[in-house]
Structures are given as C-alpha cells and as structure tokens.
Amino acid sequence: MEHVTSVDGTAIAYERLGSGEPVILVPGALCDRNALKPLALALAGEFDLITYDRRGRGDSGDNAPYGVEREVEDIAALLAAIGGQAAIYGHSSGAGLAAVAASSGLPFTKVVLHEPPYGPDDVDSSEDGAQVLELLREGRNQEAVEHFLLMAGMTQAEAVELAAGPGVAELAPTLAYDFAVMDYGAPGGRLPVELLAKITQPALVLAGTASPPFMIDAGYRVVKQLRAAALIELADQNHVVPPEFLAPVLRSFLQGSVSRR
Template identity: 35%
Template sequence: MSTTTSADGTTISFTATGEGRTVVIVNGALSTAADAGPLSDALTDAGFRAVVWDRRARGASGDHPDSTPKDEADDLAAVIDAAGGADAVLGHSSGAVLALYAAMRGVPTGALFLSEPPIDFDGSGFGDEMPERLQAFVDAGRPEEAVASFQREAIGLPAEMVEAGRASGQLAALAPLAQSTVYDTRLTLRLKQVDPTLLDVSASVTVLRGAQTFPFLLAASDRLASVMDGAELVVVPESVMHRPDPAATARVIAERLPEL
C-alpha cells in the first residue's frame, strides 16, 4: 500500500499490482479499494498494471470537512500522478461519474471506461437537499441512518431490503462509509441534467453496461454514449444487475486500449 497527498492535503491510499499499461480503477458507492480486488486481479491477468485506491472518507484514505466533487477529482489526479500516469481509468457507478467529471476538468485520465454511470439526465432522481440530510445524520452520530437513506433514496433499494440489511448487520458494516454517501450525492448532483456541451473530453470513451441491469442505469448508459461524440457503447452480457464481470470487463479494455 502506498499513499499520496491530494491538493487539499488529504492523504489518499492506493495500491498498484502487475506490469504493463496502467489502468486506474475508481470504485462506486459504499465500497473500498478491497472491493475492486477481483477487477484488479482480472486486469493483472490480462497483462495490465492495475491501480486501486480508497476514495476519501473510505478505507485507509483520509478526509477533509465539506469535501466537494472537485476535491475528489483532485484525489484521482493525485493517484494518477503518483502511479506515474494512467493509460486508462475504469470507473464503475458513481466512480464512472467521478472519472468523467475529472476528465471534464482536465485530469489526464487516458482512455475512459465508464461502467453504468448513474447520470440523472432527466432530473427525476433525488433532490438537491439530500447531501445536507445525510450530513446531518453523520453529524448526529447516526451513520447507519445515513447509509439507509442513501440506499433508499439515491440507489433506489426497496425499504424492506434496506431493513433486512439492518437486521443482518449489513448497515452496521457499512456505517464507516457513511460520510462518503454525502460526497457521492454531491458528485452525482454535480452532473445532474448535465449539458451535453460539457461532455466534450479529449479522452476516448467507452460506456459499458450489462444486458440485465436496473432500468435507470440502462437508460443513463445508453444516453451518455449517444450524447458524447465518438463514445462507444458496449453491452457486456456477463455483467448482471450492476455488477461488472471482472474477466469480461478486462477483455473489453484489452480489446480497445491501444498497445503502447
């Protein structure tokens, strides 16, 4: 495990494995670098150097009060710099939103592989007040309630499923990531009803989604690929219900990332 320092002084933890072209993985909500292990292993097996990292307020990384999407973009820039550059960035879910936002801000991501990004093009999702409500739960020492609200309102899980998670101890296990739910909602709100003119990035873009996934993510992935000039949509049958299949995802990247 290595560390780097983001622009605001926050310590960000990352790990690089393998040799070859460098692919930086950006996790989605309620996950840590450890959760990217299968993707990292598949990329390493495919001949890549894989970099996994804990986004701020997660795992071994630090945090800074009232962090913004810009801070998270700076975190990705710091990881890329510390890794010696990136040939590609693979982002999943909100991690795909972060990868795209960082590229829009000029972070040198290399090729972008965006897996099921939850971009709310139509503005039909949660409201602007949600980050403050989640922060209030965190500040009141009720992290499980922050996670539960995020799962119900941002992810769209049925209330009975969230309560089953509470009964099984899943909410308690996710409670240490509660602060990150505030940042994920701020990030996705930043690209809510995004103006297509803002999606002009210099990197090549591949949007990935499963054939079987949540309707909102299917629509968002297809819409993103259609409004970005030169973007390619790739349907990955092996990826089911918002879970990217590691081997199939690595194969897509290997087929599209030019040899150095």
C-alpha cells in the same frame, strides 16, 4: 499499500497490481479500494492496475471542507505518482467522478464509465438526497444507507441486508461526497451535458441489461454526449458485474480502439 499526498495535504492510499499500461480504478458509493481489487487481479496480467481509497474511506485521510475538485486533485496526484498518464475506469458514482476528472483535462488515455447513475432530466432526486443527508446529520447511518440503496433501485430486503453489512455504516458519511459528485455540472443528479462534451478521449460506456432501467437509459444518454465512444450492454448483468465477465470487455477496449455506436 502506498500513499500519495494530494494538494490539500490529504494522504490517499493506493495499491498497484500487475504491469503494463496503467489503469486507475475508481470505486463508487460505500466502497473502498478492495471493492475493485478482484477486477484488478483479473486484469493484472496485461495492465498496471491502481486501486485506491477515495478520501474519507479505508486508509486514506480526509480534510474539510469537501469539494468535488479535491477528489479530482486526488486522482491527479495518483497520476503524477504513477508516471503522469493512465486509463481510467469508474463504477457507479465512481464513473461520475471519472467523468469529472476526464472533463478537467487530466491526461487519460482512455475512459470507461460503468453505469454512472444520472437520473432522468425530468426527475429531481435532490429531495431523496436531502433525506439521506439529514439521516447522516442525525447519526442514523444505517438508515441513511438503506434509503440511499432504495434510491438506487434495490428492494427493501436487499437494502436492509446490505446496510447491515460489516463496515458499511462507517462509510455512510461519504455518501455526501457521492451526491456532490453526481450533482456536479447539473443539479439534482441530471445528465451534465456540458461536462460530458469536454471528454475527448476514446471512451466506453457500460450498462447491464438486468440493471435498473434508469441506469441503462443513463448509459445511452451519456454515450450520445461523448465525442468518441461506444456503449456495450452487458447481457444479464446488474449493477455489480463479476470480474470474470467484466475483465474481458475492459481488456478488449483498453487494448484496442473504440468506434461510436
């Protein structure tokens, strides 16, 4: 494990696996760098994979006040540490963060957005988000996680089980960061059309056919806003895809080119 120092002095922990073209992997809500490590291991034969702890998670530090721009600065610091250029893959709200970073003009070679959870334009998710944030303010972290997972389309039983998992409640306060990321550029978690239009790199959007319908729909709406992008449906896969299924898809895109469809 190594650390890089972000603009505001926050230490960001990261690991590198493999060799080849650098690829930064951005985890989603309630995840640290270990969540994407199996995927990194599956791709390490061809690429230099960078997994990292987003601020406030794992071995990374944190500084107040939080701002989405600070997370973009964290990624910029990683880029500088690994040579100044890389592809980027983001999962879930990590895909939302990857989109913000790519729209900022950072020197990414390619961009992969895996089920960024943008909601329908006619639905405002801010009320549900406010309930999660209120539970966090009251210190009811496990309940906050349960409510968040229900928002994401899980069943009650699934949400309760996952929220009770080891270390999950400790990561709960960073849900506020994920809400801020998904609201960045458009209120209420709606599609940030102007932000997405600024992404000029070759891009791939991924959606599992077994995922909640709103996530599949979001994928199709996202790809329409990108200048050079394709969408691939991952057959019979839900929001979390096994690395043995996902790695070949990413390998093909990262080693080749993409045409819009």
